[in-house]
Amino acid sequence: MQRERIALVLTNGTPGTITTVCGWVRSKREAKNFAFLVLGDGSTQDTLQVIVDVDTQPFSQLAQCNTGAAISVRGVLRESPGKGQKVELLAQELTVFGGADPETYPLQKKGHTLEFLREIGHLRPRSNTFGAVFRVRNTLAYAVHEFFQNRGFIWAHTPIITANDCEGAGELFTVTNFDLNALPKDDKGQVDYRKDFFGKRTHLTVSGQLEGEFMAMAMGSIYTFGPTFRAENSNTTRHLAEFWMIEPEMAFADLADDAQLAEEFLRAMCAAVVKHCPQELEFLEKQYKTITVAEIAKLAESPFTRITYTDAVAELSRAKQKFEFPVSWGLDLQSEHERYLTDTVYKGPVIVTDYPEQIKAFYMRMNDDGKTVAAMDVLAPRIGEIIGGSQREERLPLLEQRMAAMNIPTADLQWYLDLRRFGSAPHAGFGLGFERLVQYLTGMGNIRDVIACPRAPQLVAF
Ligand code: 4AD
Ligand code: MG
Numbered sequence: 001m002q003r004e005r006i007a008l009v010l011t012n013g014t015p016g017t018i019t020t021v022c023g024w025v026r027s028k029r030e031a032k033n034f035a036f037l038v039l040g041d042g043s044t045q046d047t048l049q050v051i052v053d054v055d056t057q058p059f060s061q062l063a064q065c066n067t068g069a070a071i072s073v074r075g076v077l078r079e080s081p082g083k084g085q086k087v088e089l090l091a092q093e094l095t096v097f098g099g100a101d102p103e104t105y106p107l108q109k110k111g112h113t114l115e116f117l118r119e120i121g122h123l124r125p126r127s128n129t130f131g132a133v134f135r136v137r138n139t140l141a142y143a144v145h146e147f148f149q150n151r152g153f154i155w156a157h158t159p160i161i162t163a164n165d166c167e168g169a170g171e172l173f174t175v176t177n178f179d180l181n182a183l184p185k186d187d188k189g190q191v192d193y194r195k196d197f198f199g200k201r202t203h204l205t206v207s208g209q210l211e212g213e214f215m216a217m218a219m220g221s222i223y224t225f226g227p228t229f230r231a232e233n234s235n236t237t238r239h240l241a242e243f244w245m246i247e248p249e250m251a252f253a254d255l256a257d258d259a260q261l262a263e264e265f266l267r268a269m270c271a272a273v274v275k276h277c278p279q280e281l282e283f284l285e286k287q288y289k290t291i292t293v294a295e296i297a298k299l300a301e302s303p304f305t306r307i308t309y310t311d312a313v314a315e316l317s318r319a320k321q322k323f324e325f326p327v328s329w330g331l332d333l334q335s336e337h338e339r340y341l342t343d344t345v346y347k348g349p350v351i352v353t354d355y356p357e358q359i360k361a362f363y364m365r366m367n368d369d370g371k372t373v374a375a376m377d378v379l380a381p382r383i384g385e386i387i388g389g390s391q392r393e394e395r396l397p398l399l400e401q402r403m404a405a406m407n408i409p410t411a412d413l414q415w416y417l418d419l420r421r422f423g424s425a426p427h428a429g430f431g432l433g434f435e436r437l438v439q440y441l442t443g444m445g446n447i448r449d450v451i452a453c454p455r456a457p458q459l460v461a462f
Helices: 006-012 114-119 128-150 209-219 255-276 278-288 293-299 309-318 335-345 396-405 411-421 434-442
Strands: 018-030 034-040 048-053 070-079 087-098 202-204 221-229 242-251 305-308 350-356 372-380 384-391 427-433
Touching: 006 018, 006 048, 006 087, 018 048, 018 087, 034 070, 114 128, 128 221, 128 255, 128 278, 128 434, 202 221, 209 221, 209 242, 209 411, 209 427, 242 255, 242 434, 255 278, 255 293, 255 350, 255 372, 255 384, 255 427, 255 434, 278 293, 278 434, 305 309, 309 335, 309 350, 335 350, 335 372, 335 384, 372 427, 384 434, 396 411, 427 434
Parallel strands: 048 087, 305 350
Antiparallel strands: 018 034, 018 070, 034 048, 070 087, 221 242, 242 427, 350 372, 372 384, 384 427
16 A cells, blocks of 8 residues: 655645645544545544535545544645644545544544543554654664664574573463463472473563673673563552663673663663653643653763762751651662652752662672672663662672572572683673653653553553
């Protein structure tokens, strides 16, 4: 089917040319001798105005052109007298592929609440808000690859099914093909995973980091970009059970290199959306008033604040504000603490480094003080933690010691320890939660509104 995307028609369309567009009717306005159709096709935030004159073939189709109908229009472009757009389309031939009954089609021209739209997840991409969000998401995904490819990072495809629990937090979705009503048991009465498909217990990955590390220890610098899964019972506006993560891993790098990469990366993402999605950002700014285009453009230019965990705790202890959760050296920062640092004190992204070892994962490198590890969290205003990363423990005895202290069984991780036995080197990396990035830059209040099919406790719509 020959068709021109509306994005291109609006930017490059020359008056006088004949063109065909396809899309969904946003609205119809009928007068005595003509009608206006507003058409959207998902390629841009903008819509194309179609003029239908009386006594033409398209006019005879109008009854079916209700909001939501899928149509194709062939016609001639002409200069638009209305302000805001260069061209409009004078219809010569119109085909209705599928109508939409105005009595039952849920998306009418009037605005809908995000809560209502969440209930019709399969139709919400047709709304202005979700069209904008998904185009911004697409731009960011492309910019992620561009950023790393331009720096010589190799895209590594780490598995979705895995036998390790990278974060050691036990938030795992088991993958099995057992008949759940007839589970085989061992002598101790425990489920016998040796009889399962893979011969051992497996689950959906919580992070591609450990596999990413062995790729980096051969390829130098790699990144992953794929779905990750956490059976975390968090019903918040920042948690999903299925989310996408980007995890760069660099050989011959320390925590300072890692923080530098994270900052350059986030700033490049800001620059990319400002450059490629100005209309989407303007729409979202006007609609939700959470983040402005000017703020995103400024973020792309401004250095991030860097502080140690110890200094962050000191700052929080001085705060006049009352917190719900206690602040004390050794306790993890809660999101109210993170937001106080980003929104109140530093008014921008903050990189917090060198956390107490007991609150961080087993693979993080012990600092010389013997109390903290070379960890970093990048905190973003409104969102809190957007990136978590670290320099990895590359010294075998220290890694073994830490794993023992944290009760991480080493039997199944000998391959991981091998990386410290053969050609070990300092290395570092981080994980960016892709939806948190999209949420930050679109200003959406709920992470469930930046992914097409959100998965959260008690929530699988499709
Ligand atoms: O801090 P996390 O748990 O770090 C890791 O998984 C490391 N293995 C990363 C690495 O060093 N390669 O998760 C990384 C990021 C968080 O900062 C957050 O942005 C996001 O993943 N994230 C979530 N996003 C949405 N929903 C959830 N339930 C998330 N849990 C983590
Ligand atoms: Mg983290």
